[in-house]
Amino acid sequence: xxxxMLNNLAIGFAGASTLxxxxxxxxxxxxxxxxxxxxxxxxxxTVAMLLPLSFGMEPLSGxxxxxxxYYGAQYGGSTAAILVRMPGEAGSIVTALDxxxxxxxxxxxxxxxxxxxxxxxxxxxxxxxxxxxxxxxASLAMKFHSxxxxxxxxxxxxxxxxxxxxxxxxxxxxxxxxxxxxLVGLDINSGVQRxxxxxxxxxxxxxxxxxxxxLFGLVEVVRNLEFPEPRGDRPKMKIRDLYPNRxxxxxxxxxxxxxxxxxxxxGVLPGGGAVLASFVSYSLExxxxxxxxxxxxxxxxxxxxxxxxxxxxxxTSFVPLLTLxxxxxxxxxxxxxxxxxxxxxxxxxxxxxxxxxFWGLIASMWIGNLMxxxxxxxxxxxxxxxxxxxxxxxxxAIMMFCLIGVYSEGGSAFQILLLxxxxxxxxxxxxxxxxxxxxxxxxxxxxMMEENLRRxxxxxxxxxxxxxxxxISATLLAASVLLLLLMALPGLRKSRAxxxxx
Amino acid sequence: xxNIRISQDLLAAIIFILIGVAALVFGAxxxxxxxxxxxxxxxxxxxxxxxxxxxxxxxxxxxxxxxxVVGQVKLRPIILILVATCAFGFLVESAxxxxxxxxxxxxxxxxxxxxxxxxxxGMVVILPVALAIIFIVGLGLPIDLWWF
Numbered sequence: 324x325x326x327x328m329l330n331n332l333a334i335g336f337a338g339a340s341t342l343x344x345x346x347x348x349x350x351x352x353x354x355x356x357x358x359x360x361x362x363x364x365x366x367x368x369t370v371a372m373l374l375p376l377s378f379g380m381e382p383l384s385g386x387x388x389x390x391x392x393y394y395g396a397q398y399g400g401s402t403a404a405i406l407v408r409m410p411g412e413a414g415s416i417v418t419a420l421d422x423x424x425x426x427x428x429x430x431x432x433x434x435x436x437x438x439x440x441x442x443x444x445x446x447x448x449x450x451x452x453x454x455x456x457x458x459x460x461a462s463l464a465m466k467f468h469s470x471x472x473x474x475x476x477x478x479x480x481x482x483x484x485x486x487x488x489x490x491x492x493x494x495x496x497x498x499x500x501x502x503x504x505x506l507v508g509l510d511i512n513s514g515v516q517r518x519x520x521x522x523x524x525x526x527x528x529x530x531x532x533x534x535x536x537x538l539f540g541l542v543e544v545v546r547n548l549e550f551p552e553p554r555g556d557r558p559k560m561k562i563r564d565l566y567p568n569r570x571x572x573x574x575x576x577x578x579x580x581x582x583x584x585x586x587x588x589x590g591v592l593p594g595g596g597a598v599l600a601s602f603v604s605y606s607l608e609x610x611x612x613x614x615x616x617x618x619x620x621x622x623x624x625x626x627x628x629x630x631x632x633x634x635x636x637x638x639t640s641f642v643p644l645l646t647l648x649x650x651x652x653x654x655x656x657x658x659x660x661x662x663x664x665x666x667x668x669x670x671x672x673x674x675x676x677x678x679x680x681f682w683g684l685i686a687s688m689w690i691g692n693l694m695x696x697x698x699x700x701x702x703x704x705x706x707x708x709x710x711x712x713x714x715x716x717x718x719x720a721i722m723m724f725c726l727i728g729v730y731s732e733g734g735s736a737f738q739i740l741l742l743x744x745x746x747x748x749x750x751x752x753x754x755x756x757x758x759x760x761x762x763x764x765x766x767x768x769x770x771m772m773e774e775n776l777r778r779x780x781x782x783x784x785x786x787x788x789x790x791x792x793x794x795i796s797a798t799l800l801a802a803s804v805l806l807l808l809l810m811a812l813p814g815l816r817k818s819r820a821x822x823x824x825x
Numbered sequence: 826x827x828n829i830r831i832s833q834d835l836l837a838a839i840i841f842i843l844i845g846v847a848a849l850v851f852g853a854x855x856x857x858x859x860x861x862x863x864x865x866x867x868x869x870x871x872x873x874x875x876x877x878x879x880x881x882x883x884x885x886x887x888x889x890x891x892x893x894v895v896g897q898v899k900l901r902p903i904i905l906i907l908v909a910t911c912a913f914g915f916l917v918e919s920a921x922x923x924x925x926x927x928x929x930x931x932x933x934x935x936x937x938x939x940x941x942x943x944x945x946x947g948m949v950v951i952l953p954v955a956l957a958i959i960f961i962v963g964l965g966l967p968i969d970l971w972w973f
Contacts, residue, residue: 379964490834492886496841496879503848503872510865517865518851541906548902548937715937719930719948722906723956726913726929731966739914743907748840750903754829754895755837777863785861 328454335682339690344387347380348687351388352694355395360403360706361717364543366414367653367760369396371539372721374661375532375728382665383680387687389658394691397637398442398699401630402706405434409552409710414598414633417605421618421625428621433567435703437575437623438630439696445583445631446692449638452587453645454685461646461674470779470789474799476772479649480764481803482592485810486599487758494761497752501765502772504529512777524737531660532729533738534766537745538759539653540725544718545750551714567623575627578608582631590636591643592651597636604632638688644669645681648771653760656767664732827898834883834892841880848873905936921971922961926953 338344354376358369373392377385397414404415405422418438425434467475480498487494507518508528519525567575582604589600608628609618618625643649648670650656662669667677674681699706729742749759783789791797829836848869855866886892909932916925927949934940934948960966 376964490883492879492883493834493837496837496876496883499872499876499879500841500844503844503869503876506869506872512863513856513865515855515865517855517869518848520851541910545902545906545936548906549899715944716948718937719933719952720956722909722933723926723930723952726910726926727956727960727966727968730913730917730968731960734967736914736918739910739917743910743914746910747903747907751840752837754833754898755840756833756893757837773868776868780860780863783861785859787860 331458331678331682332454332686334678335684335686338383338679338683339387339686344384344683344687345690347384347388348391348691349694349698351391352395352398352691352698355392355397356399356402356695356699356702356706357395357709358392359396359399360709361399361712364717364721366393366396366400367539367657368543368721369399370654370657371532371535372724372728374535374657375731377661378664378732382662382667383683385661385665386658386680386684387691389661390684390687391691391694393637393654393658394446394634394688394695397634398439398695399706401438401442402435402699402703403710405438405626406431406707407710414601414637415630417601417629418626418633420605421620421622424619424621425623425626430571430621432703433571433623434626436700437567437571437627439700441575441579441582441627441631442634443692443696444579445586445633445635446638447689448583449587449590449635450685450689450692453639453642453688454682457642457646457681457685458674460642461671464647464671467647467671467795468779468793469775469782470793471795471799473772473775473779474790474796474803475647475649476768476775478799478803478806479643479651480761480768481806482651483761483764485806487761489756489758491807491810493755493757497757497759498761498765501534501762502769504534504762505766505769506773511774522737524733524735524741528770529766530729530733530738530741531664531766532732533741534745535653535657535660535763536725536729537742538749538763540728541722541742541746542749542753542759544722544725545746546753547714548718571623575623578604578624578628579631581607581611582628583635586632586635587639589632590639590651597633597640597652600632600636601629604628634692641684641688645673645684646671648673650764650767653763656763659767827900829895829898832887832892832894834887834890836895838880838884838887841876841883845873845875845877845880848876901938902936905932909933909936917968919972921973922968923953923957923970924972926956 354373355369358364358373359366370389370393374389377389400415401418403409404419405426408419408423422434422438425431484491484494484498507525509526510517516526585604586597586600590597605625605628608624609615612618612624640651640655643651644655644659650659659669667680726739729738732738752759779789790800852866852869852873855869856864857866857870858864909929912932913925913929916928930952931949934945957970961968961970
C-alpha cells in the first residue's frame with residue numbers, strides 16, 4: 324500500500340511540478356496572502372473574489388492556483404492576527420491571543436516563524452494522511468447507495484448548522500433557503516423549468532458566482548463600511564530575528580504535533596472542523612501546559628498548536644470533497660463550484676477517473692505549503708506595509724473585483740442584478756444574526772440531495788424506511804440526529820456559545 | 826439612518842416566511858408527484874412548507890426568548906453599493922467597461938460618506954484604467970472597453 328501511495332504521489336508531483344503549475348501555485352499563494360492580509364477581507368471572500376481568475380485555465384492549473392489562494396489567504400490571516408490582532412477569519416482568532424502578545428514583547432518575528440513552521444509541518448503530515456487514506460475512503464464510498472449518500476449529506480448539513488454561529492433554528496432555515504435557490508433551473512428528471520420566470524439566464528440555475536460573491540464578497544464590503552473596524556496600530560516593533568529561540572522551540576514542538584493530530588482528525592468532519600480544531604487545540608495546550616498562566620500572555624505553544632491544527636484541518640477538509648463529493652465548509656463549496664464550472668464532478672469517481680487531477684492536487688498542497696514558508700518569511704516587511712492600507716482605498720477595488728468576477732462568467736447584465744439581489748438578501752440576513760455559510764452549502768448540496776432522494780425512493784417504491792434499513796444510512800442519520808440533539812442540551816449550547824465568544 | 830425596533834429573530838421570521846411563501850406560490854404549477862415517483866414540485870413544496878414553519882417557530886419563539894433588536898441601520902453603504910452594482914450591470918454593455926466602472930466606483934465612494942474631491946477623482950480615473958489593464962488587456966476577459 325505504501326508503494327502504491329509513493330507511486331501515486333510521484334504521478335501527482337509530476338503533474339503538479341511542471342513549470343506552469345509551479346508558477347500558478349506561486350501566483351496563487353502570493354495573491355492569496357496579498358488579499359488575505361488586507362484589512363477586512365477574510366479567507367472566504369478572498370477565495371470567492373479570486374475564483375473567476377481560474378476559469379480560463381486548465382482544470383488542474385486552476386485548482387492548484389485556487390488551493391494556493393486558499394492557503395495564502397489563511398496565512399495572510401494569521402499574519403494580520405499576530406501583527407495587529409485583526410484575525411481575518413475564525414480560524415486565526417485563537418492565534419491572535421498569544422501571537423499578538425508575543426509581537427508586543429518584540430517576538431513578532433518568532434511568532435510568525437512559529438506559525439509558518441507549524442503550518443508547514445501540519446500541512447506535510449496532513450498531505451501524507453490524505454494520500455494514505457483518501458483512496459480507501461473513496462473506494463469505501465463506492466459501496467454507497469443513493470440512500471446512503473442522501474444520509475451522508477444530511478450529516479454534512481447538520482454539521483454545518485451546528486458549527487454556524489447563532490441560533491440553530493435560523494441556520495437550518497437559511498440552509499433550506501439555499502436549497503430552494505439550488506432548485507432553480509431545468510429539472511433533469513422531468514425536463515421542467517423551475518422558478519425560471521421565462522428568463523433564459525436562469526435555465527441553467529442560479530449563477531453560483533452571483534450567490535457566493537454576493538453573500539461573501541459584497542456583503543462584507545457593506546458590513547465594513549457600516550461597522551468600520553477600529554484600525555489596528557501599525558506594529559512598531561522591528562521584525563528582527565526571525566527564528567524562535569531554543570526555549571520557544573522546545574515549548575512549541577510538542578504542541579505542533581498535538582495540534583496536527585487534532586486538526587487532521589477534526590478537519591475531515593463535514594461541517595468545517597478546522598476552526599473547531601484551532602479552538603480545541605488551544606484549550607488542550609492550556610490544560611497540558613506546566614505554566615497555563617502564560618497563555619494569553621504570549622505563550623509560543625498558544626500560537627504553534629492552533630496554527631498547526633487549523634492548517635492540518637484546512638488540508639484534510641479536502642478529503643470529503645475529493646472522495647465523497649461533499650463540501651465540508653464554504654471554501655470547499657466554492658472550490659466544488661469551480662470544479663463543476665471546469666466540468667469535473669467531484670466525488671468517488673475522481674480518484675479512479677482523474678488520478679492525475681486527484682494526485683496532482685494533493686502534491687500541489689504540499690508545494691503550496693512549502694512556498695508559503697519560503698516566500699512569506701522574507702516578505703514579512705511587505706505584508707506589514709499592506710496591513711496599514713486604508714479601507715477607503717480598498718473597498719472600491721474589492722467591489723469592482725466582485726462585479727468583474729460575476730460579469731466575466733456569463734457576460735450578462737442579469738447576473739449582475741442577481742448579484743445585487745443576493746447582496747441585499749445576505750445583508751438582511753446578516754442584520755438578523757444569520758450566517759451565510761449554511762446557505763451556500765445548502766445551495767451546492769441541495770440538487771445532489773434531491774437527486775439521491777429521488778433515486779432512493781424510486782427504488783424503494785416510495786418507502787422512506789429505506790433510509791433506516793440500510794446500515795450505512797441508518798448510522799449516518801443517527802449521527803446527525805444525535806448531533807442536533809446534543810446541541811439542544813443546555814450545557815453544550817452554553818459551551819458552544821462560549822467557544823464563539825472567545 | 827433607520828432605526829428598526831423589531832427583534833432580529835422577528836425580522837428573520839418574516840424573511841423566512843416570505844421566501845417560503847414565494848417558493849409555494851411560484852412552484853404551485855409544478856407537479857408534485859408521489860414519493861415513489863417524485864415530480865419537479867415535490868421538494869419545492871416540502872421545502873416551502875418547512876421554511877414557513879421554521880419562520881413561524883422563529884417568530885413565536887421571540888415571545889419567550891430574548892432576541893436583540895435589529896437596531897440602527899445605516900442606509901448609505903447598502904444602498905450605494907447596490908446602486909453601484911446595478912449601474913455597472915446596466916451600463917457595461919452600452920457604455921463599455923471603463924465608463925461603467927467609473928460610474929460604479931463614483932457611486933460606491935458615497936457609501937462611505939462624502940469623499941474629498943482629489944480622492945474621488947483619483948479613484949474614478951485611476952482604478953477603472955488599472956482594472957481594464959489587468960483584466961481586459963492582461964487576462965483577456967471578453968468585455969468591451971469603450972462604447973464604440
